[in-house]
Amino acid sequence: MTIQSPIEANGRIYPTPKVCAIAICLDGCEPEYLDKAIADGLMPTLKRMRETGTNRLAHSVIPSFTNPNNLSIATGRPPSVHGICGNFLYEPETGEEVMMNDVRFLRAPTVFAKFYEAGAKVAIVTAKDKLRALLGAGLSFDDDRAKCFSAEKSDTSTVAVHGQDKASEWLGMAQPEVYSADLSEFVFAAGVKLLADWHPDVMYLTTTDYVQHKYAPDHADAKSFYEMFDKYLTQLDEMGAAIVVTADHGMKPKHLLDGSPAVVYVQDLLDEWLGEAAARLILPITDPYVVHHGALGSFATAYLPEGADRNGIIARLQAIEGITHVLTRERAVEMFELPADRIGDIVLVSGENMTIGTSEHRHDLAALNEPLRSHGGLTEQVVPFIVNRVIDLGNKPELRNFDALFYATTAAAL
Numbered sequence: 001m002t003i004q005s006p007i008e009a010n011g012r013i014y015p016t017p018k019v020c021a022i023a024i025c026l027d028g029c030e031p032e033y034l035d036k037a038i039a040d041g042l043m044p045t046l047k048r049m050r051e052t053g054t055n056r057l058a059h060s061v062i063p064s065f066t067n068p069n070n071l072s073i074a075t076g077r078p079p080s081v082h083g084i085c086g087n088f089l090y091e092p093e094t095g096e097e098v099m100m101n102d103v104r105f106l107r108a109p110t111v112f113a114k115f116y117e118a119g120a121k122v123a124i125v126t127a128k129d130k131l132r133a134l135l136g137a138g139l140s141f142d143d144d145r146a147k148c149f150s151a152e153k154s155d156t157s158t159v160a161v162h163g164q165d166k167a168s169e170w171l172g173m174a175q176p177e178v179y180s181a182d183l184s185e186f187v188f189a190a191g192v193k194l195l196a197d198w199h200p201d202v203m204y205l206t207t208t209d210y211v212q213h214k215y216a217p218d219h220a221d222a223k224s225f226y227e228m229f230d231k232y233l234t235q236l237d238e239m240g241a242a243i244v245v246t247a248d249h250g251m252k253p254k255h256l257l258d259g260s261p262a263v264v265y266v267q268d269l270l271d272e273w274l275g276e277a278a279a280r281l282i283l284p285i286t287d288p289y290v291v292h293h294g295a296l297g298s299f300a301t302a303y304l305p306e307g308a309d310r311n312g313i314i315a316r317l318q319a320i321e322g323i324t325h326v327l328t329r330e331r332a333v334e335m336f337e338l339p340a341d342r343i344g345d346i347v348l349v350s351g352e353n354m355t356i357g358t359s360e361h362r363h364d365l366a367a368l369n370e371p372l373r374s375h376g377g378l379t380e381q382v383v384p385f386i387v388n389r390v391i392d393l394g395n396k397p398e399l400r401n402f403d404a405l406f407y408a409t410t411a412a413a414l
């Protein structure tokens with residue numbers, strides 16, 4: 001099937017690829033991870049890409065969390081357009097916190113869906129299943145032109161729902177543990193097999209930050225993760241694909257000298273100031289996979305009670321050490337391109353070595369085996385943006401990670 005052009009998605013025209021266009025989102029890939037692994041000679045292909053292709057840094061969207069950034073990469077637009085601004089949404093009318101990983105919360109078509117509609121073959125492999133439905137929105141699996149499955153549930157994937165029966169068996173790799181480096185390796189291995197056997201026009205590979213939450217860039221286990229990635233990257237590159245390597249967000253140490261997490265418990269403060277449970281603090285990092293971060297990140301939003309002195313509360317929160325931004329909803333929408341109806345009255349961001357918690361008793365920190373490393377704020381916004389071709393990025397004042405598919409298809413159309 002020939003691809004009809006032009007392919008337009010959310011106000012942007014995408015080039016028609018001549019070879020497979022691949023965007024790889026390395027979850028939690030603080031640029032330093034690559035620097036350390038390259039310095040040790042563990043990433044020869046990525047090193048060469050940096051030297052002979054295009055090597056830049058880009059900005060993620062804020063909150064620098066997984067889902068908002070993956071959906072920004074998938075749609076090519078910020079959360080104000082696609083609506084996914086965290087893992088959780090608070091509905092003040094019902095008082096309920098709702099998981100935002102359902103397709104009904106997605107407000108824009110994905111670039112994948114637009115390519116699929118135009119006749120292209122599209123493959124998406126995600127480590128965690130929480131992203132699969134959102135990333136696969138708009139794809140049909142009845143004509144062997146789309147595949148979208150997760151490593152996490154690769155034993156039970158089906159042609160009807162994922163475009164692939166029993167992905168683990170097809171790949172010849174056992175379904176990995178959810179908390180493992182293997183979950184990401186499965187994604188890379190599946191990408192190589194798809195490229196070799198199925199020949200997609202556009203492919204998206206997105207990993208999990210299990211390793212990055214646990215290990216700093218100079219840790220041997222972090223280095224071996226990137227060494228493993230480079231082996232798969234070499235194969236993708238050798239098969240002639242145009243590849244953009246980027247990340248959803250960086251990762252910073254957020255613990256005290258004794259190894260305990262550095263946290264400001266903002267719900268406790270709001271309870272003290274406004275009365276028990278009068279305000280509602282939402283941590284959009286919270287998800288069913290809390291083992292590696294204890295639901296502690298650097299971004300929060302709060303719903304204040306009717307009649308609360310918003311500016312007074314902002315001033316008090318701003319005075320707390322480690323809190324870098326306390327913004328009104330209006331200002332946060334403007335600064336971070338967020339959907340106004342899905343954030344609270346105020347937005348809080350903490351600094352490089354600080355996280356924001358709700359109430360102390362609500363965080364299960366016993367599961368944290370290593371000193372906390374996490375993300376969510378502006379200090380985790382810088383991510384790599386590396387292309388295995390020389391491409392003209394123009395005079396863009398600020399390159400975004402969600403330009404990945406645009407430049408992957410640009411490179412693939414050269």
Ligand SMILES: [Zn+2]
Pocket residue numbers: 027028065066067209248249
């Ligand atoms: Zn992430």
